[in-house]
Amino acid sequence: MLVTQSTYVTLDIGSSSVRVMVGEVRRDSVNMIGVGEAKSRGIKKGAIVDIDETVNSIKEAVEKAERMINASINHVVVGITGNHIQMQRCHGVVAVSSEDREIGDEDVNRVMDTAQVVSIPPDREIIGLVPKQFILDSRDEIKDPRGMIGVRLEMEGTLITGSKSTILNMLRCVERAGLEIADILLQPLAAGDVALSEDEKALGVALVDLGGGSTTVTVFDQGDLVGTRQIPVGGDHITNDISVGFKTSKEEADLVKLNNGHAYVPTASDEEDDSFEVSKIGSREQQLFTQWQLANIIEPRLAETFELVDKEIKRMGYDELPGGFVLIGGSAKIPGIMELAEEIFDQNVRIAIPDYIGVREPYFTNGIGLMLFAHKHMRIQGKDLSAKLSQPGHQEQQGSKQVKREQVKKETPARNQSGGKGSVKDKVSNMFKSFFE
Ligand SMILES: Nc1ncnc2c1ncn2[C@@H]1O[C@H](COP(=O)(O)OP(=O)(O)OP(=O)(O)O)[C@@H](O)[C@H]1O
Ligand SMILES: [Mg+2]
Secondary structure, three states: OOOOOOEEEEEEEOOOEEEEEEEEEEOOEEEEEEEEEEEOOOEEOOEEOOHHHHHHHHHHHHHHHHHHHOOEOOEEEEEEOOOOOEEEEEEEEEEOOOOOOEOOHHHHHHHHHHHOOOOOOOOEEEEEEEEEEEEEOOEEEEOOOOOOEOOEEEEEEEEEEEEHHHHHHHHHHHHHOOOEEEEEEEHHHHHHHHHOOHHHHHHOEEEEEEOOOOEEEEEEEOOEEEEEEEEOOOHHHHHHHHHHHOOOOHHHHHHHHHHHOOOOHHHOOOOHHHOEEEEOOOOOOEEEEOHHHHHHHHHHHHHHHHHHHHHHHHHOOOOOOOOOEEEEOHHHHOOOHHHHHHHHHOOOEEEOOOOOOOOOOHHHHHHHHHHHHHHHHHHHHOOOOOOOOEOOOOHHHHHHHHHHHHHHHHHHHHHOOOOOOOOHHHHHOOOOHHHHO
């Protein structure tokens, strides 16, 4: 396989699945070359509860992807999400350095660095910075000041921070799985990049990620991400409800959900032809149910979830979002979900599915988002986030990966000392500069 500069590996560590995606990005198009998926055993409600199990799931997913691409994976771009994420306004100002007073990359980098020199509590870590506008000698609303002439450059933006311990626990799992972290990206921000149009983001839109253990709602307005909240309810709760309602095992409840599920009672089928058998737990007895009966279990749970989403949006200060609602995540696959969401939100609703061969599922939107976002970073900043894939069979390279894994283990404690080289901040301080596109 030809390894190009534009090959990326992304890692989405979810409550249901850990997904590794390998793709080649050319301009804005992705050629998916490998996907590895493993059942997630160490994550509950979107948070790591068991390091070893999480490491094993990551390794399993990576190995599956490695087999598919016939190369070994060393570097990954990791998505992060959760309620520990916070935003705060930030501001930086610098004197333009070059003699001819033309703003260059260096000035932009410096002003963004100074904006990050703010006092944040010791238990928090900067994940990224989203510039809102640049101000050059009192001229404001500048999107990209490079090439302009001026003396004093300012930047106003949003600083994204996360809980240091949550980030470090995640990094630790990734490193223990033998991987190096090319970058950490705020997953909903990256997903928003592929799932939402510029118009939607300008008007005000909610991106709702319906996962397994959680639902994440992220609001974009006037082009910017304004807030993200994670609700600890997802598709796994639906499975539980089915298991209780139909008195059947969780495994069977999950199959019933995937094969016969429907989210909207008024359009669910009550025909005998669409009925299905479910075994009763602890007995050989088979029970017959219709899709309508199943929808009567699924709908209330999803309706409750959407009401919680609505509450979070109101808490962020939004009564109305003219850009509507966009659904992603595995649970967005349940038929009838759009109708139910439209009824509850009283807004336009659509499901965002990546339009690339091999990943046309709403649970791949996060991974594709991370990939395209990472690519933009690299192009704009000359930052190398691409995957260092090595061909298997080359004894040397295989060996060097082994060594790397050992080194990673040894390096891990040092990484915990904040502020030092290799700290999270160090890794991610240049994030989100893709704004310049
Ligand atoms: N065809 C389908 N119909 C109904 N539900 C589905 C379907 N496919 C997947 N799901 C559900 O989607 C959920 C998993 O979604 P996803 O993979 O986006 O979650 P995750 O990212 O692992 O979890 P989280 O985002 O909560 O951490 C599971 O509950 C699964 O049962
Ligand atoms: Mg998810």
